[in-house]
Amino acid sequence: MNSFMDKLAEKILPFANKLGSNRYLTVLRDAFMLSFPLTMFGSIIVVVNNLPFFNDQTKSTLNNLFGNGQNATMSIMTIFVTFGIGYYLSKSYDEEGIFGGAVAFASFLMITPFFMTIEGGEVIQGVLSLDRLGAKGMFIGMISAFLATEIFVRVTKKGWQIKMPIGVPPAVAKSFAALIPAIITLSIFLAANAMMTGVFEANLHDLVYEVIQKPLVGLGSGLPATLIALFLVQFLWFFGLHGQIIINSVMDPIWNTLMLENLEAYKAGEALPHIVTKPFMEVFTVGLGGSGMTLAVVILMAFFVNSQQSKEVGRLALAPGIFNVNEPAIFGLPIVMNPTIFIPWIIAPLVVTTFNYFVMAIGLVPAPTGVAVPWTVPIVLNGILATNSLLGGLLQIVDFFIVGIIWYPFLKMLDKQQQTPIV
Template sequence: MNGFMDKLSEKIMPLANWLGQNKYLMVLRDAFMLSFPLTMFGSIIVVIANLPFFSDETKATLNTLLGSGQSATMSIMTVFVTFGIGYYLSKSYEVEGIFGGAVAFSSFLILTPFFIDTEAGEISGVLSLDRLGAKGMFIGMLAAFIAAEIYCRVTKRGWQIKMPDGVPPAVSKSFAAMIPAIVTLSFFLLINVLMTGIFHANLHDVIYEVIQKPLTGLGSSLPATLIALFFVQFLWFFGLHGQIIVNSVMDPIWNTLMLDNLEAYKAGDKLPHIITKPFMETFTVGLGGSGMTLAAVLILAFFMKKKQYKDIGRLALGPAVFNVNEPVIFGFPIVLNVTILIPWILGPLLVTTVNYLLMAAGIFPAPTGVSVPWTVPIIASGILATNSWLGGLLQVIDFAILFVLWFPFLKTLDRSKDIVA
């Protein structure tokens, strides 16, 4: 078994290391984290305005009064992501980040239709919220990366207006950014002219139909989710942060699905997706961190006989309640511990499958699209994510499944003679 794992790690680790250190994936991760405080504020507003014990009339009133708090944050997440990509990618090239962010965002807007089709006809001079949110996510990311690349490369070539030394820094930087910004924005304006003038289309709708819909459809499926979870667990087994590596690829898809659900939830429509970012945070990480190890920590703390295991479990219990499980991953350890490889990998896959099927059958509600911090403890996070006590109950069922799965493997370790009690 050890020999097989060694050979497998030799094949997988180079790819994992490349993903973990890839500049563009790191920029994308940081850009989404830029929007995190804002989406959390929007989520809090949605939760307050839609508490389950409020009447429909009260909910409608609160949504009218508080709705701008969500519309100005979660509903326009693409705005913050595009700016963040431009900012962080420019910083990686050691170019002034604030101008890179502004140019990236402006490039995205150049490609964005400034009209809305209604039953009464076309209304021009306005922006649709969905194009600044879920529907515009992929074109926003694509435009921001290309814009930042062009801007930085032109800047690095020295195509700048240099001001005398006595000019204030803010003025000097603005003039230095002028030519790179003009070149970049001209490129995107030309693309938009070609799309609208020759092909009578807009790149938003083309990217949405050709790239975004197929990718989100794939990402919302159970098989794709299980594959992603498998690699999270597999990479963690070798001591690599699987969550960061895999999520840097999957987060754009899961966040887009989250925004789709949120818009449907606000409109009172059926939620279109089960797999979303809140689903992954609440019903995987939300049960003790990566690998859902809260049940394993409790077994270590209260059901093991050997003192070393008990001590590890009790030390890890506090962090595990808030879904931080590095103490047990590296202290138990889970890393390279072949004896508990089966529950470590199988647990998340089994629980996720059960949750998906129960939600698909309508027995338990899917997450509404509200973003819940991954550090919120079990039960509370389930209730907040689904706006129903059933979400908390489902987490309790998940915990029971994991407890039963982990118990025999941990007790086998407890009976072994590798560690003296």
């Protein structure tokens, strides 16, 4: 078994390391993290405005008073993501990040329709629809930001700049240096928008949404794709790689888009369109003790095994595990490269996620509303916050016991191995 794992690691690790250090995936991860504090603030406002014991009139009043807390944060997440992509991608090329961010965001707006159609078919000009800056505009925002920044950086590196004399304030000199690259980049996007509008009588937003975003989001919201992503997270962690960072870099654009679509439906009082969202993946996987849902495992180790080694690791990992930090368990048990616990490490999250999906699909437990919950919030509380229902917390308790039942025989096997004296 160990020989097989070693050979598998030799094949997998180089590819996983390349994926984890990929420039564009790293930039995308950092860009989403830029919006994290704002998303948290918006989520808090949504939770407070929609507490389950408020009546409809109270909720309506609170949304009228404090609704901008969400409108100015979560509902316009694409703004922060596009700026973040421009900023971090420019920095990765050792260029001025602030100008890269500004150009990326302006390029996104350059291809964004400044009109909206209301009920009755009336078209209002000179306005930006929130969905263009949120869920519906997410993919075109990312694509345009990456393209715009690449153009901006390449033009800058060619030296097509206005260089100011020595003694000019740095802020002024940098602005003039960015002038020509910015004009060239924005002109390209303006021309693209003019062609789409004038020749094809369409816009890039709707094209990308229908051709790319909708199919990808539809695929990512299904159970099979979710289980594949979760399997890869667990599989990479087994070899000591941070599977969450590697796989989430690819899947976060889809899961965040699904989250925003749920949030918009929740605010409008409509049925939630998706089960799998970013909160579903965090609250009902990571939110059960960290990657691999190991809180139940840590408690079993601390109180239900005989090996002194396992007891010590379990007790040391218990406090961090309550807040979903499980590196002490992953590297202390160890889970990494330990063939004895490979099966439960992989199987438990897949079983629990499948169970949760079907429980929500039949309406027994409500799906996450789209509210983002910090991943460090403890079990039960994070389930309640994510679903705005006590049933979300109750489901996590059931999940906890499912994980424990799957893991227990393997922990007892490991317990015997650790107590067997080496001859």
